[in-house]
Amino acid sequence: MKLTVSELECKARELRLDSIEMIAQAGGGHLGGSLSAMDIMTALYFNVMRIDPEHPMKADRDRFILSAGHKAAGYVPVLAARGYFSRDLLPTFNKLDSRFGMHPDMHKIPGCDASTGSLGHGLPVGLGMALALRLDGFDSKVFVLLGDGELHEGTNWEAAMGAAQHKTSSLVAIVDYNKCSMDGPIDQVVSLEPLVDKWKSFGWETIRIDGNDMAQVLGALKEAADRGNRGNPVVIVADTVKGKGAAFAEGDYRWHYGCPSEDQLAEARTALGGE
Ligand SMILES: Cc1ncc(C[n+]2csc(CCOP(=O)(O)OP(=O)(O)O)c2C)c(N)n1
Structure with missing residues (x-):
């Protein structure tokens, strides 16, 4: 059953709080990037992807690759909420013997299609998956979530060229363009601009949206399916x-990784609808 836009917004708020709580319990985590990408991951898992959490390995499922694997603190609560495993397991995040480390492990997390964490590998792997699915006769889509800082890795651009060459229209890249990397604002580290034109020049269909506006996120993911019909891979550049x-972390690159204080946790609970 599909959720409405306002139900998805509500779900994303709950999941943001789950993520913050989980990070606090773990004593730290990649809070900034997990929260910036939450609307995208919520829309994908609750409304867009063809998946069946009761049969996570179904051959014809759509695939999702969290290429910016450090956003696992956002991804793990989404998978729990979607029913791949119990939400009760979230407090084990990054503890000894947990299924959930700081980066996702496909051999330990039900529903996880690729182990990631070393940046720059999700798009090449996604390209391989898209080609293999096509060879096997499946119409499954492959969604790859990239960080903007991650685009500094050259492997992304090698895969971008390959995807255009092979017309992998089932491949959808989504750039979480939060304008911040680990060490500072992207523009001060290495600017990506003009980012949309770069993807265009690599032969990709491009869509640009506000990636924290659920209606736009949903619209773009649907449009990506239509644009793919032109035969080209599609990228959504999501601001x-x-x-x-x-509120304590918004727009601040220093919240790439951190642990909220008790006061910050209380503030988040109030803002996001917890106790
Ligand atoms: C190959 C590789 N180099 C360095 C790192 C360390 N690292 C982890 S996150 C990060 C910055 C990523 O920035 P961005 O993609 O913008 O992430 P976001 O702001 O969305 O969290 C870096 C350099 C890594 N994980 N992999």
Whole structure:
């Protein structure tokens, strides 16, 4: 059953709080990028992807690759909420013997299609998956979520060329363009601009949206399916805010990784609808 836009917004708020709580319990985590990408991951898992959490390995499922694997603190609560495993497991995040480390492990997390964490590998892997699915006769889509800082890795651009060459129209890249990397604002580290034109020049269909506006996120993911019909891979450049939903962290690259204080946790609970 599909959720409405306002139900998805509500779900994303709950999941942001789950993520912040989980990070606090773990003593730290990649809060900023997990929160900026939350609307995208919520829309994908609750409304867009063809998946069946009761049969996570179904051959014809759509695939999702969290290429910016450090956003696992956002991804794990989404998978729990979608029913791949119990939400009760979230407090084990990054503890010894947990299924959930700081980066996702496909051999330990039900529903996880690729182990990631070393940046720059999700798009090449996604390209391989899209080609293999096509060879096997499946019409499954492959969604790859990239960080903007991650685009500094050259492997992304090698895969971008390959995808255009092979017309992998089932491949959808989504850039979480929160304008911040680990060490500072992207423009001060290495600017990506003109980012949309770069993808165009690599032969991709491009869509640009506000990635924290659920209606736009949903619209873009649907449009990506239509644009793919032209035969080209599609990229959604999603303008987002690092730390979105946690007022103490919003737009601040220093919240790439951190642990909220008791006061910050209380503030987030109030803002996001917890106790
Ligand atoms: C190959 C590789 N180099 C360095 C790192 C360390 N690292 C982790 S996150 C990060 C910055 C990523 O920035 P961005 O993609 O913008 O992430 P976001 O702001 O969305 O969290 C870096 C350099 C890594 N994980 N992999």
